[in-house]
Amino acid sequence: MPCSLWTPVNKEEYKGVWVYLERAGDRLKDVGLELLGKARELAQKLGGAEVGGVIVAGSEEMAREAIYHGADKVVIIDNPELKSYTPVEYAEAIAKVVQKYKPEIFLIGGTKRGRELAAYIANTLTTGITADCTALEIDPKTRDLLQIRPTFGGTQLATIRTPQRRPQMASVRPGVFPKPQRDPSRTGEIITEKIEIPKRRTRLISVEKRLEKDVADLPPVESADIVVAGGRGLGSAEGFKLLIELAKLLNGTVGASLMAVRAGWAPHTRQIGQTGKTIRPKLYIAVGISGAIQHLMGIMEAKTIIAINPDPHAPIMENADYAVVGDYKQIIPLLIEEIRKIRNQR
Numbered sequence: 001m002p003c004s005l006w007t008p009v010n011k012e013e014y015k016g017v018w019v020y021l022e023r024a025g026d027r028l029k030d031v032g033l034e035l036l037g038k039a040r041e042l043a044q045k046l047g048g049a050e051v052g053g054v055i056v057a058g059s060e061e062m063a064r065e066a067i068y069h070g071a072d073k074v075v076i077i078d079n080p081e082l083k084s085y086t087p088v089e090y091a092e093a094i095a096k097v098v099q100k101y102k103p104e105i106f107l108i109g110g111t112k113r114g115r116e117l118a119a120y121i122a123n124t125l126t127t128g129i130t131a132d133c134t135a136l137e138i139d140p141k142t143r144d145l146l147q148i149r150p151t152f153g154g155t156q157l158a159t160i161r162t163p164q165r166r167p168q169m170a171s172v173r174p175g176v177f178p179k180p181q182r183d184p185s186r187t188g189e190i191i192t193e194k195i196e197i198p199k200r201r202t203r204l205i206s207v208e209k210r211l212e213k214d215v216a217d218l219p220p221v222e223s224a225d226i227v228v229a230g231g232r233g234l235g236s237a238e239g240f241k242l243l244i245e246l247a248k249l250l251n252g253t254v255g256a257s258l259m260a261v262r263a264g265w266a267p268h269t270r271q272i273g274q275t276g277k278t279i280r281p282k283l284y285i286a287v288g289i290s291g292a293i294q295h296l297m298g299i300m301e302a303k304t305i306i307a308i309n310p311d312p313h314a315p316i317m318e319n320a321d322y323a324v325v326g327d328y329k330q331i332i333p334l335l336i337e338e339i340r341k342i343r344n345q346r
């Protein structure tokens, strides 16, 4: 019988809140652990449901980390063909696990891969997916997952449900939810599933990270205490290199606006804002960034904001704790020089 999004499923068959745990080499990405914390909260609201995790081609050590961060059960998909990522095969394997364990809710980190995978998995499972949620709640009457995300360019919030189909799927960007405390006394079940997938149609030969090379030795924007971010006002890739120099001196890292990423000056992984990362640094220095609402959404939790911009009326200036009116080409080299002087005096 053909299945469509409008064909209701038997909701009673679906239990628990599960999370896709994305790997970064031989460790789990923080976003999966952040989602485990949220999953526990949602599971409690569902009357103590089980919290599960799925890792593709992961290790028992990774599964244990997931348990320490809130999972009750972790499935490791064991298939040597899945060591390197390709979306179709990963989605097929993950969908098979979801079909077997039938979680009520399935959450995915909104990374570049996660967003791609989420769409493939939802399509395979013929269920809905809400991308880039900024909040997740349980409707106490219906038990539906309320998938809340910004809309109309970030000016309003939409609440979306998947009332007919299961699992209810949502992706959430890194840094939106806090990472739960690691508790090595937690115990859980680790299951290895040998999942067969049809012969691969694509194979990864090599990965070339062009812009990533420049920032490879700097921490990710989500975890740094100091973030120096550049926007279109930098005018060139050279301008971004100046920010890298300043960030290194401050033991911080670099971020970028969407426009700086689009210009090809900074890698996508450094983008801050509605469709980039949400950050909570102690100090955020915005250079050549106007402060569009979609950018501000990513820095609302920053403790102190310094903006450098020749336009005193740019929105970022109103949102900054310290607004420096001027050309970054004059201000940043001076700042670098002063910091070096102070360092040398010590």
Ligand SMILES: Cc1cc2nc3c(=O)[nH]c(=O)nc-3n(C[C@H](O)[C@H](O)[C@H](O)COP(=O)(O)OP(=O)(O)OC[C@H]3O[C@@H](n4cnc5c(N)ncnc54)[C@H](O)[C@@H]3O)c2cc1C
Pocket (backbone or CB within 6 Å): 153, 154, 230, 231, 232, 233, 234, 256, 257, 258, 259, 260, 271, 272, 273, 274, 275, 276, 277, 287, 288, 289, 290, 291, 292, 293, 294, 295, 308, 309, 310, 311, 314, 326, 327, 328, 329
């Ligand atoms: C659905 C949607 C999602 C989006 N998601 C994001 C997102 O995640 N992140 C994001 O950043 N944007 C996002 N945007 C884009 C956003 O609306 C803005 O277009 C973008 O943030 C502007 O980038 P910017 O501040 O670098 O460039 P601009 O708005 O062009 O600002 C450049 C600034 O540089 C200043 N400037 C010029 N010369 C100098 C100089 N010499 N020294 C110092 N300053 C100088 C200018 O005065 C200006 O204020 C999104 C938009 C939409 C519609």
